[in-house]
Amino acid sequence: MSVTQRQVLDKLGKVMSPRGVALTEAGVLSEIAVNDGKVFFSINVDAQEARAWEDVRAQTEAAVRAIPGVTSAMIALTAERKPGSGPASPPRRPGAGGVPPVSAHRPPHSPGGSPMSRQAEIPGVAAVIAVASGKGGVGKSTTALNLALALHALGLRVGLLDADIYGPSVPRLTGINEKPELTDDRKMIPIDRFGISIMSIGFLVEEDTAMIWRGPMVMSAITQMLRDVTWGTLDVLVVDMPPGTGDAQLTLAQNVPLKGAIIISTPQDLSLIDARRGLAMFKKVNVPVLGIVENMSYFQCPHCGERSDIFGHGGARHEAERLGVPFLGEIPLHIAIRTTSDSGNPVVVSEPNGPHAAIYRAVAAKVRDQLQGIIAAA
């Protein structure tokens, strides 16, 4: 039986909001997406009211889940700060009015303060880091997963969040095809695989389900995967970002409490131009770039081991030098990396003594060293 938006709205009309009117009358609902039994939307309220709404969010989620045919429901509470809403508000420019756009949630300059001060940390998680690329298909997900596993191999407690809601690939790369279980207070329990904790929107929706995500929903879904998950105690949470540097990525970079970002590029000029955009984006939101990784750096023949620089290897290293950011390493284009990835057996765990795992561990060691102070302080 297919669920309709109407059925969801009918249910929501029966949930009372703290404003004393039905939820559908309270002017707080985002667009409601219903896709093959999966329901997603957000409740957008003023930050000061957020606490009062938490119960309503939980009730709403339970009500939606009870609709026959609904297989999963993801309902996020998102809080907008209104001008003059108390000390938590960002400084406002004179003459600015109305609800601040997302970009105003963090002031452009925060002298003396941490650039992360407006983003709540994730309890128990020492460092959230993003793996990003200016362009799709450069091996961002493969690198994010193998980097997470390599950090774990170095003895760190690691989580991986696949935030690529447009094309989640972590279920395929890890072979995970189960849904996360829920705790009594309805938090999702990440899937434990290869010693790391993993969460992906792909565990909740089919990988090939075309999802249309509208602006605010992107952030709600990611916020929920970040905050309504029992991550436990982690040294590093690696976030596989959606590819590109558009609004969705910028919003994400702004709203996730990132301690740093890693840019993945191939050596080609086009990829490098996009990588530069990625760097500029993180700079704009004051997230330090931990470095650039050159993926598919050179071709290594699986038979004779001979190496050839089919893409003009070294471009990313030069670019990193030019831009003054660390260069983290070169990962070859090798069939073993592709076959292990595509069969759900990432090379760092399936061939831990091989040359590729060693390269990923060397990259991971550089990342760990940069996060040392943060991890040790946690």
Ligand SMILES: Nc1ncnc2c1ncn2[C@@H]1O[C@H](COP(=O)(O)OP(=O)(O)OP(=O)(O)O)[C@@H](O)[C@H]1O
């Ligand atoms: N170093 C490598 N050697 C060989 N194959 C690789 C390498 N890195 C990635 N691949 C392969 O390239 C393809 C794309 O990789 P991946 O899915 O990680 O890219 P992505 O940047 O996350 O893509 P998307 O933009 O679609 O999310 C996959 O088939 C993967 O196995």
Ligand SMILES: [Mg+2]
């Ligand atoms: Mg990907």
